[in-house]
Amino acid sequence: MMESMRDKAVAEAAKVLEQARSVLLFPHVTMDGDALGSAAALCAALRKLGKTAHVVIEDEIPETIAFLDRGYCTGDLGIVESPDVCVCVDCGEAHRFPRRKALFESGATRVCVDHHESTKPFVEHNCIDAKASATAEIAYDLILALGVEMDREIGEAIYAGILTDTGRFQYSNTSKTTHLIAAALYDCGIDAAGIAIRLYQNVSREKLLLGSRIMGSMEIFAEGRAAMACMTRDMLKDTGARPEEADGVVEELRNIRGVEVACLLKERDPGLVKVSLRSKRYVDVLPLSERHGGGGHARAAGYSLRMPLDEAKETLRQDMGALF
Amino acid sequence: MMESMRDKAVAEAAKVLEQARSVLLFPHVTMDGDALGSAAALCAALRKLGKTAHVVIEDEIPETIAFLDRGYCTGDLGIVESPDVCVCVDCGEAHRFPRRKALFESGATRVCVDHHESTKPFVEHNCIDAKASATAEIAYDLILALGVEMDREIGEAIYAGILTDTGRFQYSNTSKTTHLIAAALYDCGIDAAGIAIRLYQNVSREKLLLGSRIMGSMEIFAEGRAAMACMTRDMLKDTGARPEEADGVVEELRNIRGVEVACLLKERDPGLVKVSLRSKRYVDVLPLSERHGGGGHARAAGYSLRMPLDEAKETLRQDMGALF
Numbered sequence: 126m127m128e129s130m131r132d133k134a135v136a137e138a139a140k141v142l143e144q145a146r147s148v149l150l151f152p153h154v155t156m157d158g159d160a161l162g163s164a165a166a167l168c169a170a171l172r173k174l175g176k177t178a179h180v181v182i183e184d185e186i187p188e189t190i191a192f193l194d195r196g197y198c199t200g201d202l203g204i205v206e207s208p209d210v211c212v213c214v215d216c217g218e219a220h221r222f223p224r225r226k227a228l229f230e231s232g233a234t235r236v237c238v239d240h241h242e243s244t245k246p247f248v249e250h251n252c253i254d255a256k257a258s259a260t261a262e263i264a265y266d267l268i269l270a271l272g273v274e275m276d277r278e279i280g281e282a283i284y285a286g287i288l289t290d291t292g293r294f295q296y297s298n299t300s301k302t303t304h305l306i307a308a309a310l311y312d313c314g315i316d317a318a319g320i321a322i323r324l325y326q327n328v329s330r331e332k333l334l335l336g337s338r339i340m341g342s343m344e345i346f347a348e349g350r351a352a353m354a355c356m357t358r359d360m361l362k363d364t365g366a367r368p369e370e371a372d373g374v375v376e377e378l379r380n381i382r383g384v385e386v387a388c389l390l391k392e393r394d395p396g397l398v399k400v401s402l403r404s405k406r407y408v409d410v411l412p413l414s415e416r417h418g419g420g421g422h423a424r425a426a427g428y429s430l431r432m433p434l435d436e437a438k439e440t441l442r443q444d445m446g447a448l449f
Numbered sequence: 450m451m452e453s454m455r456d457k458a459v460a461e462a463a464k465v466l467e468q469a470r471s472v473l474l475f476p477h478v479t480m481d482g483d484a485l486g487s488a489a490a491l492c493a494a495l496r497k498l499g500k501t502a503h504v505v506i507e508d509e510i511p512e513t514i515a516f517l518d519r520g521y522c523t524g525d526l527g528i529v530e531s532p533d534v535c536v537c538v539d540c541g542e543a544h545r546f547p548r549r550k551a552l553f554e555s556g557a558t559r560v561c562v563d564h565h566e567s568t569k570p571f572v573e574h575n576c577i578d579a580k581a582s583a584t585a586e587i588a589y590d591l592i593l594a595l596g597v598e599m600d601r602e603i604g605e606a607i608y609a610g611i612l613t614d615t616g617r618f619q620y621s622n623t624s625k626t627t628h629l630i631a632a633a634l635y636d637c638g639i640d641a642a643g644i645a646i647r648l649y650q651n652v653s654r655e656k657l658l659l660g661s662r663i664m665g666s667m668e669i670f671a672e673g674r675a676a677m678a679c680m681t682r683d684m685l686k687d688t689g690a691r692p693e694e695a696d697g698v699v700e701e702l703r704n705i706r707g708v709e710v711a712c713l714l715k716e717r718d719p720g721l722v723k724v725s726l727r728s729k730r731y732v733d734v735l736p737l738s739e740r741h742g743g744g745g746h747a748r749a750a751g752y753s754l755r756m757p758l759d760e761a762k763e764t765l766r767q768d769m770g771a772l773f
Contacts, residue, residue: 293617294631295645301635304628307618311625319730321619326704326729330669333705337661345654380650381657405650406643 261286585610
């Protein structure tokens with residue numbers, strides 16, 4: 126989306142939100158810092174305008190990002206009857222909020238705020254910009270367009286979204302705009318270092334143990350360009366870690382010198398494996414993900430495989446080998 | 450140092466450099482991205498002005514930052530006789546470039562460009578600003594003051610310095626200015642993501658193995674607020690890793706939930722242990738480091754202990770315990 130098109134879409138969505146009395150925000154399931162941060166920032170801004178606004182969720186908030194919920198989130202699907210506007214945040218497909226789909230569709234008007242390459246306009250008002258490093262960048266524009274003054278709370282939610290989705294400003298999605306927004310957020314008094322500490326310096330011992338167990342299963346193939354590792358249900362039991370504590374391991378695999386594509390297979394049930402893919406410089410992993418009904422970006426994508434872990438490993442060895 | 454004092458010091462140093470024909474730059478030993486990045490950026494800028502300029506070094510450049518040396522570095526202490534200006538970069542004490550001390554002092558004029566809290570003005574012209582996130586921020590100002598147009602090569606060296614010393618914009622030294630400089634660097638066409646990949650996604654398998662061995666020696670004490678681990682010479686032999694590949698492990702220790710101060714002890718010789726200290730939020734580790742003849746910052750400091758490893762461990766248990 127070109128800059129002016131994004132501006133136009135944002136202005137249009139702002140108009141829709143201004144006219145609403147009640148707004149519900151829908152981050153995707155398995156929330157990350159960008160989904161929850163963007164939804165929290167928008168919720169705070171809408172409340173500052175006197176609207177009834179809630180972030181409606183259907184799964185638990187991961188511990189490291191729980192600080193972003195400052196009274197915005199609710200699991201009560203009946204909290205507002207006949208909402209004026211429903212906004213899906215950091216996702217653009219109803220299957221990313223399956224149990225909230227009916228509620229989302231009950232909105233008199235619907236808005237999508239997202240930055241995923243794979244998202245196509247699917248509701249009345251779509252602010253989709255795959256060039257944005259994070260949905261939080263678009264949420265930031267939207268809040269400015271609403272005429273709401275940024276404050277520390279909104280600023281920190283936006284900052285958390287950007288920090289998470291850029292991997293601390295290091296991924297190729299980071300732009301001059303990303304840094305200019307970050308600089309502007311300092312003016313609202315955000316505790317940027319404090320947010321980084323909460324997100325990145327808050328690792329449980331269980332997570333460290335799980336990470337080292339997963340690393341023990343590492344295999345490298347495709348002439349050193351592919352790395353794969355698994356998280357089994359036994360590893361979770363042995364270490365006492367929670368499944369989401371495997372987050373970050375796939376990036377560590379990708380960080381190995383010479384490795385271009387990394388994959389982490391997470392055994393959820395005996396016959397259900399979650400696949401996380403990351404690439405470093407040139408391989409686009411999105412088509413592989415989409416072929417299996419998943420989504421994501423060129424450098425980070427994911428999907429599920431309904432098969433036992435061993436079969437999933439063999440499938441990935443072949444699929445990843447074919448990427449080169 | 451106040452902004453205007455820094456500006457004044459930078460303007461004065463720029464004048465000195467403008468008048469020089471030959472300039473030698475001295476990054477500290479055990480170069481990091483900020484020391485080498487700042488020196489490389491200044492060297493490139495001075496060469497654009499037609500000066501004879503070299504970065505004089507006395508130890509090997511660590512592999513992950515070697516890409517920053519685009520023909521600037523030399524180990525030849527006789528490369529320029531009677532240099533007009535000698536600039537120490539990212540350090541402010543001659544013992545941080547021991548074998549180059551005489552050469553540094555042979556400069557007709559000497560300049561210090563540094564951001565370390567512990568650095569006191571010690572030469573004719575001192576651009577020292579402990580508020581700068583990285584020496585590269587001051588180098589950036591100095592290059593602008595010299596009237597040199599930023600190009601991609603200079604921009605990438607500055608960016609590498611900032612990225613390294615802010616831990617990817619996450620430490621509390623990061624400021625609005627840091628992000629504004631980063632944004633401006635995008636205008637010179639820097640490949641920011643490429644630099645992050647070289648610095649952070651370029652981990653050898655040996656380093657991963659060493660990291661997991663070091664983690665195995667971890668102990669947590671002081672009611673969970675202190676974490677300590679050791680790198681022995683045996684671990685290096687067993688894994689085939691180089692000593693500098695332990696970089697980053699002390700940050701991983703600090704990242705454990707509840708841990709405020711982390712320490713990594715690196716056995717260099719049977720009777721020589723290098724101590725790296727990191728803190729998270731509130732403990733100032735610099736006084737402890739200075740008491741042992743070391744230096745650094747409030748959140749990151751280091752020194753050497755001339756004693757066997759076991760004795761060093763016991764010393765640190767006591768010293769770290771006393772920090773709370």
